[in-house]
Amino acid sequence: MSRPRSSVSRSDPLHQQVARNIRNQIEAGVLRDGQRLASTRELADEWGVSTFVINDAMNLLIKDGLVESKSRVGRMVRAPEQAQERPRPATPHVVLIGGYAGSGKSELGRIVARETGWPLLDKDTLTRPVVEAALEVVGLSPHDRESELYVSTIRPREYESLINAVTENLQCGTGSVVTAPFVREFADPAWIHRTEATCKDLGATVTFVWLYCDAETMHTYVRHRGAARDAAKLADWSGYLDGIDLDLRPPVPHVVVDNSASSEPLQEQARRLIEEVRKTENAK
Template identity: 65%
Template structure:
């Protein structure tokens, strides 16, 4: 595949997102270049390039005869954003776009609860699929699409509504591919939030195809096996230029885009302004 961005930059961006999202912690030792090369399925040279990019940003420290370590002392500095009107941030995007990382960054910066569809429902979904005689990793069959998937989203939105009823803000992450394409669905959720005294912000995470492929391959989740087995066929059904048909915020997580953490903080500033104060 022709790549629009160098692999080293793609890897560096994903590692930086993991640091900002708290998956990689300050002071944590990173695996060796050889181990990272196996993990990312690239050459040692590419890993060293990626680590050099991170070192230039001060996110990774490398000392002679010592393992590289994560340098993110600000991770322990926690703030809480308290808007007057509760806020709901609904984040969607294709597999590997970085929507969950964005949700984690927002949650760490604001102190708001993060509700991720896979985290909340995956084990129940896998058990339900097995009970239907299907693979735990099936996300393509008619049974999953018509019976299980709607229940996943219903559960996710119930958790969101419960937080709003308690006066909490909420960060909600899921693909939302079908949902964000349906203006009436979005309007209904806006009305639900408004009736609970909250404001809804729709966020779409854009990511170029190459960077998505690098990340999906790296995370090696069983549910992605079908996608990776025939990536070109999968991408033929993906519209990377898709945008929700209502007012929304776009976060650009392609390598040529801005740093995700910076974009996240700009979004937080806007949410605080919308909620009339912190």
């Protein structure tokens, strides 16, 4: 989980990108053990690729033991460990996972939450319906994430609500796994130190995680999820890339997870992340 040496886009085969995304969904519990996968043609249409790409992706997943092909049934998810209970720590932890759109924050957060039993707090899940309603009330598109009103007025309140949820859980003795872009927050030492102080005052440890993803893989993820809020990014992807810093990292000790298509499985990196979190606890 060391920092990638370069932010240059890597040209990973499409079948690896598709396989990684499906693998992440299985490990995050989005696709459940025993669930039947869509047909090859349906998956090809969903991903906008050929059936050959889908078959190659499925072969990788079958080789990894995550998918099983059954006669007359089709392909099934194989993840029996999803039902296993996870031990809960006595000391609360807060894991803040940041990254750009399409980097895989939600998947990593779900994997960590499933592995540990810690609550998952996702900014979009908690705030999106209210944000969209607020934008419509003031006459803007509910999918707007670029206007001055959103950036200066609404966005700060989203993060305020998110941290308030973290604090309330800590007051109950419960940590959390928190997923949001955190692009501005992770670049702001004052915000980081305030957050660290809040967690410390409530007897918790905090770990900052930056989820790296190369530009090409990130584009694949964003295009696949088809979220309306991503329309502006996809309409001018090169312009969007010019406006972000793929080398962004928190200016404090942190963990980098690489979710590029050619990197090691996200679940393996998540498990090492959990080990890092627990080492931090033992050291304090």
